[in-house]
Amino acid sequence: MPVSPRVRWRGPAVVAAARSAAARGMLLAAEHVLGASRQRVPIAEGTLERSGAASVDEQRLTSAVSYDTPYAVRVHENLHARHAPGRTAKYLESVLPENAGTVQALIAAQIRRALS
Numbered sequence: 001m002p003v004s005p006r007v008r009w010r011g012p013a014v015v016a017a018a019r020s021a022a023a024r025g026m027l028l029a030a031e032h033v034l035g036a037s038r039q040r041v042p043i044a045e046g047t048l049e050r051s052g053a054a055s056v057d058e059q060r061l062t063s064a065v066s067y068d069t070p071y072a073v074r075v076h077e078n079l080h081a082r083h084a085p086g087r088t089a090k091y092l093e094s095v096l097p098e099n100a101g102t103v104q105a106l107i108a109a110q111i112r113r114a115l116s
Contacts, residue, residue, distance in 0.1 A: 025110030030054035
């Protein structure tokens with residue numbers, strides 16, 4: 001008796017699962033970058049550090065790390081200001097290149113989990 005193979009195409013479901021997993025991974029990665037930047041953000045009263053947030057736009061598959069105080073950009077860009085040891089200007093910009101491998105691994109792990 002011949003066997004007739006059946007193939008079920010689940011392409012749209014796989015794509016949806018991969019996108020959802022990528023968004024989860026991007027949020028984990030953004031939170032990782034936020035945590036690393038909080039270790040460097042200059043502290044006077046802690047307001048700037050507490051204003052940090054990580055977010056993901058699931059439709060566009062983009063993530064962001066931001067600090068929401070009126071002076072966040074000024075503190076970030078002022079290379080001449082003095083800060084406590086370990087605290088520095090460019091507190092956000094400097095951590096992403098150093099953590100790029102971890103960021104990629106976090107995203108990839110979520111996608112692998114969803115597709116396995």
